[in-house]
Amino acid sequence: MFRRQQPFRIASRCARLALLGVLSLLACIVAASSDLPSLGENSAFNIERETRLGRSVYDRLLDSGLVETDPLLDRYINDLGYRLLAGIDNRAREYRFFIVRDDSVNAFALPGGFIGVNRGLIGYAQTQHQLASVMAHEIAHVELTHGMDMLDKASTVNTGALMTLLAGLLLSSVDSQVGSAVAFGGAAGAQQTMVNFTRENEYEADRVGIQLMSDANFDTNGMVEFFSIMTQLSGSSELGDIEYLRTHPLGSNRVAEATARVHNHPGGGDQVENYPLFKDYLLYVSSDHLPQRGSDYLRALALMKSGNHPQADRMLEKLYRENDENIWYCVAYAENLEQMRRIEDAEQVYRRLLKIFPGDYILSMRLLSLLNRSGRYQQALQIGRRLEIDYPESQRVYFELSSIYGSLNQPVPKMMAEAEFHQLTGNPRQSIRLYDQVIASDQADPTTVSIAREKRLLLLE
Numbered sequence: 473m474f475r476r477q478q479p480f481r482i483a484s485r486c487a488r489l490a491l492l493g494v495l496s497l498l499a500c501i502v503a504a505s506s507d508l509p510s511l512g513e514n515s516a517f518n519i520e521r522e523t524r525l526g527r528s529v530y531d532r533l534l535d536s537g538l539v540e541t542d543p544l545l546d547r548y549i550n551d552l553g554y555r556l557l558a559g560i561d562n563r564a565r566e567y568r569f570f571i572v573r574d575d576s577v578n579a580f581a582l583p584g585g586f587i588g589v590n591r592g593l594i595g596y597a598q599t600q601h602q603l604a605s606v607m608a609h610e611i612a613h614v615e616l617t618h619g620m621d622m623l624d625k626a627s628t629v630n631t632g633a634l635m636t637l638l639a640g641l642l643l644s645s646v647d648s649q650v651g652s653a654v655a656f657g658g659a660a661g662a663q664q665t666m667v668n669f670t671r672e673n674e675y676e677a678d679r680v681g682i683q684l685m686s687d688a689n690f691d692t693n694g695m696v697e698f699f700s701i702m703t704q705l706s707g708s709s710e711l712g713d714i715e716y717l718r719t720h721p722l723g724s725n726r727v728a729e730a731t732a733r734v735h736n737h738p739g740g741g742d743q744v745e746n747y748p749l750f751k752d753y754l755l756y757v758s759s760d761h762l763p764q765r766g767s768d769y770l771r772a773l774a775l776m777k778s779g780n781h782p783q784a785d786r787m788l789e790k791l792y793r794e795n796d797e798n799i800w801y802c803v804a805y806a807e808n809l810e811q812m813r814r815i816e817d818a819e820q821v822y823r824r825l826l827k828i829f830p831g832d833y834i835l836s837m838r839l840l841s842l843l844n845r846s847g848r849y850q851q852a853l854q855i856g857r858r859l860e861i862d863y864p865e866s867q868r869v870y871f872e873l874s875s876i877y878g879s880l881n882q883p884v885p886k887m888m889a890e891a892e893f894h895q896l897t898g899n900p901r902q903s904i905r906l907y908d909q910v911i912a913s914d915q916a917d918p919t920t921v922s923i924a925r926e927k928r929l930l931l932l933e
């Protein structure tokens with residue numbers, strides 16, 4: 473059956489330390505090299521190889537539940553990242569930005585443009601510009617091929633094997649305490665050696681990062697501000713080692729150079745007001761106990777989480793009425809309404825906002841799930857079939873469609889949807905098995921059978 477993402481758990485402090493070690497090792501691999509910029513090496517072959525390496529690690533992170541998959545959060549971090557990419561001419565990579573379910577302060581880039589930001593780091597970035605500065609710096613490491621240069625220099629190591637090893641270390645750190653202690657020792661040792669080589673790369677990534685921020689009209693002061701926050705943190709004992717500082721050493725020269733550069737590239741700095749909502753919602757999604765303080769939105773989310781739905785409703789309704797085109801308020805309000813069993817009211821909230829943002833993926837998916845959960849399968853199906861056309865790469869759409877067809881007692885379409893789902897989750901064998909069943913089924917009409925045959929053939933190629 474379908475695999476659900478497992479919630480992220482850290483078994484112990486020991487496992488946690490190991491995880492940090494490995495993540496920073498990945499970051500180092502990307503950071504370490506003393507080459508000059510090599511932007512010219514973006515041949516199709518190189519990009520393909522990079523993407524394969526990066527994806528192999530990313531997929532393992534995803535499978536192990538380390539990647540935050542909430543659609544609102546995922547879209548936010550990718551919108552932010554893609555805004556930064558706007559300044560790159562003839563961009564060769566499809567970037568993927570993601571939040572890592574880990575509270576340590578770190579960010580890293582994998583080859584091919586897979587850029588992870590730990591939620592611990594997001595917690596300390598006070599403005600969107602500060603977070604953007606970290607992401608811009610990581611994008612620069614990728615565009616300057618720092619990591620690949622470093623991997624290629626380590627000529628005794630097969631890079632593919634190295635990436636597999638790193639992914640394996642990451643996984644072992646989540647599951648096994650014994651294995652992870654070993655992994656940490658190894659990672660920490662390697663890391664010490666690599667960090668010594670990174671300084672030039674760090675300057676370079678700052679320079680390119682500031683340019684990217686400026687081109688995308690972010691406030692470039694965000695970089696210097698974030699340096700200052702990190703410097704303050706490194707002086708406080710409560711956090712111990714700051715992972716981000718170990719992988720991105722922050723000497724006074726680096727700060728001075730970035731400060732000077734920021735003055736030459738001021739950037740527009742329009743503050744995007746949803747950043748605080750993004751941070752509050754990230755807290756809501758990732759922690760069991762929310763503080764009963766902070767913004768009205770965060771307090772309302774805390775009430776919702778603690779099961780005090782009527783009081784949450786009063787606060788969320790007010791926020792929603794005052795900001796009735798804001799998806800963050802809308803989603804929280806509707807979610808709380810559903811938990812109060814006010815299904816039709818929740819539906820109205822989604823439908824009203826969908827009139828403003830027709831076909832919006834997140835709103836449509838939420839409405840579809842609501843209808844499916846409340847037994848209105850035909851209406852859910854109508855939305856699902858439209859989403860299938862607009863978002864053919866969405867696993868969630870096929871997951872819901874399969875469930876809807878199951879409830880409607882339509883086994884053939886259910887199998888077809890399940891087959892698509894398995895293909896998208898990287899399990900083609902399961903898809904082929906399902907297509908075989910469709911082809912053999914006496915309930916399948918000729919058109920469906922020929923579609924199943926075609927898709928099966930494509931998978932076998």
Ligand SMILES: [Zn+2]
Nearest residue numbers: 503674677720
């Ligand atoms: Zn760096």
